Amino acid sequence: MNAHQLKGKDLLKIGYAPGKAVGTALALMETAFKEISKEEQLILLSKVLCSPSKYQEDELWAPLAEALLPPKQEVVTPLLPGAKDYVIYGAEGIEAGALKQMDVAMRLSVTVGGALMPDAHQGYGLPIGGVLATQNAVIPYAVGVDIGCRMSMSLYAIPPDILTTQPAQLKKLLLDNTRFGTATFKNPQDHAIMERNEFADIAVAKGLKDRAFRQLGSSGGGNHFVEFGTVELHDPENEFSLPTGNYLAVLSHSGSRGLGASIAGHYTKVAMESCRLPQEARHLAWLDLNTEAGQEYWLAMNLAGDYASTCHHQIHQRLAAALGERPLAVVENHHNFAWKEKDAAGNEVIVHRKGATPAGQGVLGIIPGSMATPGFIVRGKGEANSLNSASHGAGRVMSRTKAKQTLSLPQVQQYLLDAGVEVIGSGLDEAPMAYKDIRQVMQSQQDLVEVVGTFTPKLVRMCGDEKYMEKD
């Protein structure tokens, strides 16, 4: 327009390289800095040229900064042409989508082994019920969104007929001492977990600490539950040194609440930015354990796991106090986690279990059925083909959506009545009919675990609509 108009040539003089940045800079000056002098414009532009990374987050300057910075590495790490071998337990009951996802996971360059449990179904990245061993890499989505999600069971010396003689009292205990959905305890019980260094040392965890404290001891939603039932101990050689017979039991299933979910979300994003994979594998992006991000995730994952465990301990402590008893025995296990373990050759591998129960030789775990079917205290057999794992439940036979569409409330209520189970909260999507037959699932994993005791649920609490419940 006039002699004072900034030209591309002026930019080349101050060191701009011919290319996209020049055009971006000129357009920016034209739209946002029209009124200042050419000299002033050049001063601004040379500042951005000197340190573009400083302007990456700036709303106005970001496009220019991006154009000046070296192009992001978009190198895609290819998948192996064929999937490594893995054993599928209960293959006849596993949906195609889960198998397909497992096949993709078995083609990652970092994968050294895997197995699919009989309750497997499609998830994000690795299927639920998938076990994956990698070399020096951790995959946030192979751990799962609910990091450290776990089972915990307490056995009591109380005669289990209390379930039929005092159902109202037990129901009150559950309502008073557990919190579901968005409800939390008005005065959360403080715990040493909140003093962990990770909350101070890891930037992401720091921002999650306050909410984590508010949610301490709560159960969340989805398939999480706290329930009373009966355990029949079958094995006279049980690890609890208890006589065989029937015991009152409390069983809880929940995870790391918003803490783990946010950690999972954050590090998955970090992984997907640094580890580009073909479209069908993108959610399996990993973090190298030798990198800062990898080590940070490992620490954050362990924090979330310990937090999940603390929540269970508080749930069980509250109920124990309300019952006025101390438990005779406690069994507990994570099923969404990654561990450093040794493979058959003695090499250290990272074993991801996403909805799979650790089942090393002699390791105790809990595999529940559904709200109205039996669950099992199991002892691992240490089967190498399953990577020392077993299922974490019965697995769905119906998606949540399908369950809500096809099941009716009276139908589910009748089923529960017949089973002698009372349920507080929950929705049709958690109905027993939405789950596989747990007996069949247990049959498929006879090589993986042996049954120590059988749990029969009686009074179940799950997430309903208890936003109104805030009392302590």
Add this chain to the structure above:
DNA sequence: ATGTGC
């Protein structure tokens, strides 16, 4: 799974 949403 999730302050159930960029």
